[in-house]
Amino acid sequence: MLIGVSLPNTGALATGSAVVEIAEYAEKLGFDSVWVVDHVVLPHVSSQPYPYTNQPHYSLPNAWPILDPLITLAAIASRTSKVLLGTGVYLLPLRHPVISAKLVASLDVLAQGRLRLGVGLGWIKEEYEVLGVSWSDRGRLFDEQIDLMRVLWRDQNPCFDGEFWKLRDIGFEPKPVNGTVPLLIGGRNSPARRRAAKRGDGWHLIDMEPDQVAAARAELAQDCKAAGRPFEQVPISMYASLTVQDIDAPIDSRQFPLMGSASQIARSLGAYRNAGLDHIALAPRGLATVTDYKRLLDLVHERILPETKR
Numbered sequence: 001m002l003i004g005v006s007l008p009n010t011g012a013l014a015t016g017s018a019v020v021e022i023a024e025y026a027e028k029l030g031f032d033s034v035w036v037v038d039h040v041v042l043p044h045v046s047s048q049p050y051p052y053t054n055q056p057h058y059s060l061p062n063a064w065p066i067l068d069p070l071i072t073l074a075a076i077a078s079r080t081s082k083v084l085l086g087t088g089v090y091l092l093p094l095r096h097p098v099i100s101a102k103l104v105a106s107l108d109v110l111a112q113g114r115l116r117l118g119v120g121l122g123w124i125k126e127e128y129e130v131l132g133v134s135w136s137d138r139g140r141l142f143d144e145q146i147d148l149m150r151v152l153w154r155d156q157n158p159c160f161d162g163e164f165w166k167l168r169d170i171g172f173e174p175k176p177v178n179g180t181v182p183l184l185i186g187g188r189n190s191p192a193r194r195r196a197a198k199r200g201d202g203w204h205l206i207d208m209e210p211d212q213v214a215a216a217r218a219e220l221a222q223d224c225k226a227a228g229r230p231f232e233q234v235p236i237s238m239y240a241s242l243t244v245q246d247i248d249a250p251i252d253s254r255q256f257p258l259m260g261s262a263s264q265i266a267r268s269l270g271a272y273r274n275a276g277l278d279h280i281a282l283a284p285r286g287l288a289t290v291t292d293y294k295r296l297l298d299l300v301h302e303r304i305l306p307e308t309k310r
Contacts, residue, residue, distance in 0.1 A: 035281040036073060040094055077112075105181070119142075120192070185203055201233070203234055256285075
């Protein structure tokens with residue numbers, strides 16, 4: 001199981017110097033990947049709460065700074081050489097697919113093929129409304145964007161005749177380093193799982209328990225079979241909120257699965273590996289400084305990861 005780190009491209013640490021410094025440190029310690037998240041705007045009042053928490057009325061504050069994920073990863077790419085770069089997830093329907101394909105291919109070239117693009121729909125209806133994108137059509141838009149981007153990345157003379165976009169007689173360069181960029185379909189519901197089985201190069205989850213991952217993995221295998229694809233072509237990754245404390249956290253009081261003592265976190269990581277999770281992005285919660293991040297990465301590297309190998 002690959003182990004990565006989600007970087008603070010949001011909130012108080014959403015400055016170039018902080019996020020790049022933490023990415024460099026994660027690479028130095030030997031973490032496999034670094035990840036960033038995405039939103040374009042946040043409404044003052046949203047009709048939907050944040051769906052991935054046990055706090056039913058939790059919502060992101062509208063003044064929350066969020067650095068663009070692709071620009072952030074470009075800065076990180078210029079200062080790293082080995083660590084994989086991921087988005088978890090990039091809200092693809094909010095952008096024009098040709099522009100997205102150009103930005104992503106350019107980033108992948110600068111990163112020498114290290115990009116893993118998690119893509120998803122998001123959950124904030126008002127964000128779609130601000131950008132003039134149909135909320136009701138978001139699933140069909142998403143599917144067509146995925147198909148169109150792959151055509152642009154693959155073909156020397158790309159042609160596309162879709163419901164929303166049509167193109168021909170154009171050139172599109174540069175191509176991604178490896179001929180394409182892996183697209184990891186984000187979301188933990190059944191439509192996201194089926195979309196990953198049919199169109200994805202992976203399925204990107206968020207904050208699920210190990211037994212839930214194992215059950216979802218079995219369902220994904222059936223969806224891949226129905227789609228006529230080998231199950232091995234759709235690895236499973238997960239964004240995992242992380243809080244390390246001095247003592248074990250009671251199971252029924254945790255806000256998310258990776259919350260507890262270092263030993264408890266290590267046991268959970270082992271359980272995720274045994275459940276078949278291929279890649280996990282540890283997402284520290286509640287840290288205020290770069291020093292806090294580095295201390296936590298040191299703790300994970302020195303105390304937690306060695307325990308998972310026993």
